[in-house]
Amino acid sequence: MPVPRTTGTAVAVILLALGVPAVAASGAAAASLAVPAARVTSAPATVTVTGEGSAVAEPDIAVVGAGVEATAKTARAALNARNQAAAALLKAVRAQGIAARDIRTENVSLSPVYDYQDGESTPKDYRAAQSFSIKVREVATTGALSTAVTEATGDAGRISSVVFDLDDRRPLQARARKAAYRDAHAKTAQYARLGGHRLGRLVSLSEGGTGYVLPMPPVSGDVPGAGIGVAPLAPGEIRATAWVTAVYALG
Known part of the structure; x- marks a missing residue:
């Protein structure tokens, strides 16, 4: 029961x-x-700041945009002239000690050149072109390479760009991140002192972004090669930047 x-x-x-x-x-x-x-229980007091850091380095490579262009009455003649000029360009580049792995064909083209009269267009000539990207691992020899290219190709040669860079950007970016972290830590420590607190542990850290600034190229655009190679070049410096947001506990 x-x-x-x-x-x-x-x-x-x-x-x-x-x-x-x-x-x-x-x-x-x-x-x-x-x-x-x-x-x-009350949530622990925290302070949130944004840290910014940067780092600079001298370029250790140069990337030269070079090419050749030829115009003739027939497509075959234009191709033959282009191929001859391209072979001369490659020979001159290799003579400067550039390895095959650092030479890359970027573009090959053949197109008609039209003559416009009375509202009608008719093929007048044919233009054949070929462009290359050349990595120069000895920055100081960039000017000599440009000179060699223009002398070997004559009026058919083109220097389209010269860009100074780092072969490996990661170490420089890591230095920028370290600087951003230190900046955030210094700011939080200051705010803790101003508020009469003790700086506690790092609660969270997030990357807000990174940046990478190359020197302005001294040569740009589609410029005929004659006379360009002897121009003095200024590599400048490369700057990497980073931003972080840090949250610290306050004691």
Whole structure:
């Protein structure tokens, strides 16, 4: 049969009958019915800052955009002239000590040149072109390479660009990130002192972005080769930047 439930008063009566004080009985009943109080905690104080850092380095490579272009009355003649000029360009580049892995064909083209008269267009000539990307691993020899290309190709030669860069950008970018982190840490330490706190642990860190600034190229556009190679070149410096957002706890 079901066991009847015992109330707090009934427990007190039973305990009195057994010689247990009623105060103890009521205390036991109260303990059995007590509910633990909720603990209220506040979120720890934090400070959030944005850190910015940069690092610079001298270029260790140059990427030269060079090519040849020839125009003739027939497509075959234009192709032959282009191929001859391209072979001369490659020979001159290799004579400068440029490895085959650092020479890449970027574009090869053949197109008609139209003559427009009385609203009609008719093919007049054919233009054949070929462009190359040449990586120069000795920056100081960039000018000599440009000179060699223009002398070997004559009026058919083109120097389209010279861009100074780093063969491996990662170490410079890592230095910029380190500078950004240090900037964020210094700012949080200052804010902690100003607020009368102790700087605690790093709660979170996120990268807001990175940047990479190359020197302005001294040569750009489709420029005929004659005379360009002897121009003095200024490599300048390369700058990498980074931004981070850091959250620190305050003690």
